Amino acid sequence: MKAVGFHEHGPLDNYDLLDVPTPEVGDGEVLVDVKASALNYMDLFAVRELDNYVPQYPFWGGGDVAGVVTECGDDVTAWAEGDRVVAVPFLSCGDCRFCVRGQEMLCEDFTMMGEMRRGGHAEYVAMPEENLIPIPDDADFVTAAAVPVAGGTAWRALVPRAKVQSTEDVLIVGATGGVGTYAVQICKNVLNVDTLYATTSSQEKAEFLRDLGADHVIDYTEERFDEAIWKLTDKQGVDVCYNNVGGDTWVQSMRTLRWGGRLVTSGATVGPNPETEIRQIFMRQLDIVGSSGANSYELAELYDYVWSGDVEPVIDDTFPIEEYMTAFERMDNRGLYGKIVLTQE
Structure with missing residues (x-):
């Protein structure tokens, strides 16, 4: 063959x-x-x-x-x-x-x-x-x-691992990739989060993400996304930040969170060994949630939404x-x- x-x-x-x-x-x-x-x-x-x-x-x-x-x-x-x-x-x-x-x-x-x-x-x-x-x-x-790798990764990270609730605000870092596009739809069309923020690298991609369901899109080539989140949330931050890319976005992601917020990671496509800031974790009592892939049951749950058209x-x-x-x-x-x-x- x-x-x-x-x-x-x-x-x-x-x-x-x-x-x-x-x-x-x-x-x-x-x-x-x-x-x-x-x-x-x-x-x-x-x-x-x-x-x-x-x-x-x-x-x-x-x-x-x-x-x-x-x-x-x-x-x-x-x-x-x-x-x-x-x-x-x-x-x-x-x-x-x-x-x-x-x-x-x-x-x-x-x-x-x-x-x-x-x-x-x-x-x-x-x-x-x-x-x-x-x-x-x-x-x-x-x-x-x-669906399986990207969609399953996003589903497990947001649903059974982060346990995102409809009353929460969520930020997705690097939202136009395979995992990110699923994460946007899962947050808006399945979990019905309160406000969904996303980062990307161009105005064209930003428009695409708005059409997909993001409420606010930040072009990280024009401004720091942690500072933008701070302004957009009236200095409160988001409940959950989903970071699937790693690299120099890691500390910025920590800084986008509310006190007691959750930073979820399931990938490191731009770098697996970022600098970190431990004080952000213990002083603001952040939870760092790791996730990887999805089992058969979790994927079957996601496919129900794919077949119904809620997640495309x-x-x-x-x-x-x-x-x-x-x-x-x-x-x-x-x-x-x-x-x-x-x-x-």
């Missing part, structure tokens, strides 16, 4: 369209004929940095996958050939002390498809049967594939899998509105 992968780490040019064996289906597994796979920054990190994660070479990424069941292994009862499915890319063992308490995202043997195991930028992918969600007949594969995946562009390099380069340039998706006939 075809797969977009690499034999060694380095620049994006190390990616190639490989000819590799089709996965064999084990007990309790399902083989999915991939119709669409969305890109994530993880795909860039995989070839450039994640040599400690990659289990075998050649390696191919792809954590967001939708397609059609084409083969079922022994003991599979939930699926049949021809079923339309989307994969849950976060895999847990089901047996450790965390899994048995329903805390699969803390699994002692946690694995992420496309990062710690080969993924779905390929013609076929084998998945455990419990890591699949059905796609309605009236939904398309591109929409389905654009923002698709920046689609490319046939053969044009993978154009897709990766577009993502690398950080000019995205939402997700990029590779498609296959």
